[in-house]
Amino acid sequence: MTQSTSHNSHSAPATGPTSRLVGILAEFSTPDQLVDACDQARQAGIRRMDAYSPFPVHGIDPAIGITRTRLPFLVLAVGLSGLFVAMGLQYAVNATDSIGPFPGYPFLISGKPLFSLPANIPVTFEVIVLSSAFATFLGSLALNGLPKFANPLHRIARFRKATNNGFFLMIEAEDPNYNPRTIRNQLEQWGAQSLEEVHLDLTDHKLPSFVRMVFVLLLAVCTLPPAILYRSLGESNTVPRLHFNPDMDWQYKSQAQQVAPDIAVGDEEERPMFRDLRAMRGEVPGTVIRGQLRDDRAFYTGISGAEAGLALNAGGASYVSIPNAQDEAPAEPDWLTQFPSNEKFAVNAQTMQRGKQRFDIYCAVCHGTTGEGNGMVNQRALTLNALGRASWVNAKSLHDYTVVDQPVGRIYDTITNGRGSMGPYRSQITPEDRWAIVLYVKALQDSLADAVAEDEEGKWVPVRTTPPAPVTEAEPAAADATTTEAETTEASGGQN
Ligand code: HEC
Structure with missing residues (x-):
């Protein structure tokens, strides 16, 4: 590879290598040939390789040297740390007077012990489940090297057959046992139908168009909450913004100390319900409310x-008695x-x-x-x-x-x-x-x-x-x- 740097600032962009060799792609005509080739490659000491087939092929995992996943150990480790974090936090918060510079909160409830295992199991359980779920999801992505937005293989027309009737073996150039001079011969020996070098185009920095669109959309959505907040700043509301259960909150009624509503009966014009405009009716003069007569003083x-x-x-x-002026x-x-x-x-x-x-x-x-x-x-x-x-x-x-x-x-x-x-x-x-x-x-x-x-x-x-x-x-x-x-x-x- 040539490493040429331009000292002329007016020239075109720095001319580095325009592409990098990623590996070599070999196509086989049958799944058996593919498995066989994988086996041979592994025996030849090659480790960095991957096989592609339109359907799962039996025996290919051991053939390319795929071992059992390490994910369970990762999940176990994260789950265990969830256990210690949850238990430790509950102990620190509930059963101690202070956690470093922070005050603890030993809160006595019905004379129960400040720290007891049974009471602290539910929170611990939840934290373990949550952290394990995250570890499983994120761990499997990470161990698989995902997310990956582009792969140089996708630029190779022949590789499209991988989803249809092509069986491919890709050997990466980074493998220590990759010998550019002998690899072609070896692959042909192992039964490769055709061979093609895979290059990564280093000049192509364009983002896929959908990524840019999603980004712009997300940005637009993010402006919505602040915009709504800003709009509500100057607003006043008499009802809660979210009113899930209307009950009888919006019925036609007037409350005790309010003005009586205007009503129209039949063809009449609207007029106040009561002549004195008050919604509440006072006691009728000269009457006593039933059961309120206090005649037996x-x-x-x-x-x-x-x-x-x-x-x-x-x-x-x-009863206020008036003090007698003479003796107080x-x-x-x-x-x-x-x-x-x-x-x-x-x-x-x-x-x-x-x-x-x-x-x-x-x-x-x-x-x-x-x-x-x-x-x-x-x-x-x-x-x-x-x-x-x-x-x-x-x-x-x-x-x-x-x-x-x-x-x-x-x-x-x-x-x-x-x-x-x-x-x-x-x-x-x-x-x-x-x-x-x-x-x-x-x-x-x-x-x-x-x-x-x-x-x-x-x-x-x-x-x-x-x-x-x-x-x-x-x-x-x-x-x-x-x-x-x-x-x-x-x-x-x-x-x-
Ligand atoms: C919250 C406590 C409390 C409750 C409940 C209470 N009292 Fe009293 N009562 C007092 C106190 C205190 C005094 C003394 C008041 C003082 O000397 O200033 C008192 C004084 C009295 C006196 C003497 C008043 C006097 O002439 O010196 C009588 C009689 C009395 N209470 C009857 C009752 C009865 C009957 C009830 C139940 C209906 C009742 N109290 C409930 C606190 C209470």
Whole structure:
């Protein structure tokens, strides 16, 4: 081969070799001859060769020295690394505090171990399958030297017979045992019908036309997403762009606080559906919604007399008492001291049962099932208090004398409107259930009226908290049951 370089910059493009010898192509007339020739060539020490036939020929693989594929080992190796990657990643992320500079995320779920084999199998399995599939697909392409866009053999007219009735053996010039002087003779000896040298044209750099077309098409398609994004930048949409399930989202309707639609009935012209243009209809003046009549004011407020009306008119909001100008102490309303009785509420065993059930649902979490103020929420909150992570007001013991002595109406009001830091329960609990709870609270108080418990100093004290000892001498035998109880807790009396 000549290696000539032009020093004249004005001359034609550098004149290197215009073609390179790739190998020699021999045609045989029968498959048996082809196999035979392959055998001989192999025995002559030639390794870089390939046979072409229109159909699979038995015995040709060993004849040209094709060994078993290495693909399975490649797939095994990649699959195993998939196993280690998946296991390792899960371990690093879930069971360690940090992975190098990155923080780990040890996340405790239901007290399960941070790393356990069974839990990590699915991800590992998936990663192994995925990596093996890729290794198989890409590996078989790579081992076969694909994709290959051109082959000099395709420029040889005779070679077209390879898909029809030609049996070809191609011996590559790169083979160390390729001897350009003797190869022709050898092939003829082995039965070649015709021989042809195969050259690679080094001056032809043209891409196949379809490649250029596909490239241009792909480029055009790639501009679409940014174009769509750019277009949507200035757009606003009231509906999701993709609305797979229409439900009843586009029905003809008007919503509560919107303008009523214009409608036409029969041949009429379109006109507003309602004269006031509002889609929502207000309450009809002078009427009461079915089941909403709250004429029994004492029942709904826990307050007897005229004040009850005031509380009701406040829309069920907290009863606001006006402080007395003289002593600053807010005037207490006239609380009901007796349980109400109507078609919704009666004092009986059934109501008591209902009250207990509601109490256990709504109140026990804070006040405890016995009402001593030791519910689970309260206990937890006190723990947080001690840690400085909450500021919680102790849920009061319902056996505290300040509560025991309260009239039923006042306890009802506490449930309805809340008190101090306790929230209101009027929206969760119906009035009749509130009264049932009051009934149960009263029963709870009675049940512990003369119970005793050990205090911190190991002394047995009454569960029911007594008022502080009076500073002045107590009046003897007051008619008021409260005072009696306060002074003589061991007495079994003190019922409401
Ligand atoms: C989220 C916790 C919590 C729940 C639930 C709860 N309470 Fe309370 N309750 C409190 C706290 C806290 C206080 C003390 C409020 C204060 O002193 O500021 C209290 C105080 C009370 C008082 C005394 C009010 C007074 O006059 O001092 C009564 C009575 C009472 N609750 C009854 C109930 C009843 C009945 C229920 C169930 C409907 C209930 N509570 C549900 C936390 C709760």
